[in-house]
Amino acid sequence: MSRPETLAELVDWAAERHAGRVAMRWPAGADWRERSYAELAEEVHAVARGLVAAGVRPGDRVGLLCETRPEWTVFDLAVARVGAVCVPVYPTNSAEECAWVLSDSGARLLFAETAAHAATIAGVRDRLPELATVVTLEPAGTELTLAELVDRGRAASSPALPEAARVPDDPATIVYTSGTTGPPKGCVLTHRNWRCSLDAIERVTTLGEGDTVYLYLPLAHLFARMVQLTTFELGATLVYFGGDISDVVAELGRVRPTHLPSVPRLFEKAYGLVTGRAAAAGVPIERVRELVRAALGGRVREALTGAAPIAKEILEFFAECGVPIYEAYGMTESTAVISANAPGAVRFGTVGRPLPGIEVRIAEDGEVLARGDNVFAGYHDDPAATREAIVDGWLHTGDLGELDADGYLTITGRKKDIIITAGGKNLTPANLENDLRQSRWIAHAVMLGDRRPFPVALITLDPEEVLPWARERGLPEDLGELAGHPDVRALVQEVLDTANARYAPPERIRDFAVLGTEFSVDGGELTPSLKMRRAVVREKYADVVDALYAAHAGKF
Template identity: 40%
Template sequence: MREASTELLVEVDAASNVTDLLLEQQAANPAHALYRRKGPNGWVDVPAQKFLQDVSALAKGLIAGGLEPGDTVAVMSATSYEWTLVDFAIWFAGGVTVPIYETSSASQVEWILHDAGVRRVFAQDRDKAGLVTAVLAGSPLLRDRLVNVVRMDFEGDAPNLASLAAAGMGVTDAELERHRGKAVLDDVASLVYTSGTTGKPKGCEITHGNFALVAKNIVAFLPELLLQERARTLMFLPLAHVLARAVQVVCLAAGATLGHSPGAAGLLEDLGSFRPTFLLVVPRIFEKVRASAAHKAAAGGKARLFSAASATAIEYSKAEDRRSRGEGSGPGLLCRVRHGIFDRLLYPRLRQAMGGQVGYTVSGASPLSPEDAHFFRGAGIPVLEGYGLTETTAPCTANTPTRTRVGSVGIPIPGTTIRVAEDGEILVKGIGVFRGYHANQAANAEAFVDGFFRTGDLGELDRQGFLTITGRKKDLLVTAGGKNVAPGPLEEKIRAHRLVGHAVVVGDGKPFISALVTLDPEGLENWRSERGLPSLSIREAAGDRQVVAAVQDAVDQANLLVSKAESIRRFAVLDTEFTVESGHLTPSLKVKRHAVLRDFEAELGKLYA
């Protein structure tokens, strides 16, 4: 058993709550732009004073409507400024925020509203409001419950944010303060439901202390990102995800300006106009940006140049990594010369894709390929990979600008202890660990051991306290021959191929290891056009001999990582995609393994026939 800890850097008053972070920013500089809101004529600053006024107006509306401290209020919306506004209004009124992904199905909405005891819902627009209303009308669990649904806009008919603010005009500042100050650090601030990669989502009780302590200590832990002059970031991950929520509170504690982008459609344009100085990114975005850059280079007749630049970036970063470990002197002269040339010719274009001002990126939510991390760092976009779960209020470990090990997920954040049990399971104790699962004592009994939260992930700690994730305990495959196989590294290597969307390695109780592979539509189109092949749909490509041969190459490369007994013997290219809408991905783009195994049982049967 190994253990690593980082001392707490910042204490927080036990009688305070998350809303005090906003009051601190208002008191320090009322004119400082805490947020930037995108309008028809570009980005508009929202000063601390204005944000506090708008939050207070909505909070008074909630109080006028009967909200009592501790009441749960759901928010179903894509990432937006209004999401943040409503979140803080709920907290100021003394409520508990219950996020619901905007992509959630009717049955998921029903379960969360029921389990959390929700009586008020903020819905993004008329469509989402209609979905919630239909769920309420058709559910035997909710049919007799009076639930108010408010649209998250200021235009049109009531009930919406404008009518809610108007309803609260009679509530006094003293009454608002009574509600706002009711909660303390130990009280629940949010019920965040797990994404549900396995079974029915469980509500995680995230406290004010979890959010506030993590925020204050991350600011002190990563000052290079958060305390630089004019620090700003663009949030495009779903705010229903605890990682995005935690980062939102971190930005508030730091006074870093936050903008919002609702999704992938307009992201590149928003990055270019907002020009963030740091960015929270999931691994799939890194993969897409790199693949897109490679395709553009190939289309312009510069494939060999890009390949050389890519190899140089990776070589340069690896040399820097060895130096940080005390195992080398850094990049050699020839590598530095090549790197300097590419840093003038090619790398700036890559940096421009992320707005041109990004000094650091933070990767989380799922494992990042070390090759991608080296590529971006070598190209001048340092990647700080971290690790956490919903139950740890997102980050419990992270790399820092001065302490980075590519391939690891960093060291414990301040106020956190990481322990690796004898069976390899990662255990966590610290400021971010949640209070427990809502109304689920059986799950709570299984979740903790000796005061540590059992993550279910497998990992290793090195002598410097860096944690490396090696797999998922429940995902560990045991073949019929008794061989233990961790699917993660194999899946990651296959997914690195530009044609591949996702890979699911299987073989538990089977005579050998197999894989289900989906194709990436954009990668397929780029791959096809570069070879002068006719257009192929996903369904057509799944049976195309050249496509299958290319996927075989990816599988062969993955097999080089493992012994013959652990290698993939057979695979199937599926004629469909894994998406959030299909039910095979979580909103943070992680594969729901159980759903894949259930829905593609026939394909699996053919692999072992």
């Protein structure tokens, strides 16, 4: 049986090919539960019959509001199996955001994991006239539970599933962008898009049967979802955890994965913690390298980072520890992939070469353009935005970059993030921000200064590191109080001085403010995939930024 051309065929293909191998594993207290590929297919079929009994037909939109857990995967594959279109919704979304995604996509059925999720939807149900059914994992009043949905499928007189075949150019999913500016736009991804990206990934990864993939990232984000599908197609085992980054080290010790997909923040925290404590204890960094490998479970053969930039020094450090981290680049509109470093083809500081089947070129203004069957079909019901994004078949990524003589791509910044100072100097904040985030004390750093005389920064502290440091010195164990303390300012100033030394004087951050709160998804500063919403930060902390410049009035 040839590789599936559509997601509708994937689960049956994987069950035939991998059968008794373990497809998924997840913790149940101190024990583990697992499901083979054959068992996964049986459960997907059961849910798919329930969807058919509930009136879901090929092409219908089906919402999925759930944390990372096995049920997310089962429901996603069941939606694909009946030829419907899955519309993921972030569990952290507000009621307004949920209403927008479900109404814009025209979702007819929604899987809402918890009673709290169902209550959120109930509060906006009057704005969702097309939403006929809500299915929940746990009982939630009058809503249908997943178990009841499956029972309806079994009891239906004709719950037969449609043939597991779709046209490759049919929509497979609509994924709404994180919305760093404006309301989220629905990216329509086809079965052909998925096939192209899976083919590209499988030609550069070592993942295969017998491997274990640790997954804590939100499956509503395309990066994690692509990891899920790659794992199943290649016959490895996906291990699910809940996504609290503070628990990751303990979880890695239980899972002992061979493959670790993550966002940069995990590796940044680990790097800052290890190097900082080694320096404080006067221990040569060479002595901690084996401990770093052990902290990640001891078996990691490939770690993957994407969704945001990561500093070259961090990648070099982990490589020296025997944990290669392969930085990749892509976006929702490119079905998660464009380029990647890969075993045998690594250049630190770049995001690797374009993946097989994907072309990349640099426009005259420095924008990265990509072309291939991975490029999405367009934005849902937004032809004007689609025409701006895809010109003559080339996806305009909005990122600035460079290609070297060997074809390695370097991302230098975002077009919309460029800072043009009052003196006309063009600055890209990403590099200096990355340098600051390498510090164990700093959680986030945002460089600002558009149309201002010089750049400044807003800094948030990492409570896991700063609060113990404060306790040792008898300082307040409260971020709000520490933000204004001179000792904390001196700590951050030292980090800033080291980072600034790498840059020319006009590019250096002249002043900074330490904020007494953390950036968060709930606070609006971060997207669910942990990208910075710069516009929100600028607006929310405008008075803080104004005060920084006022303090320097007349000095320059």
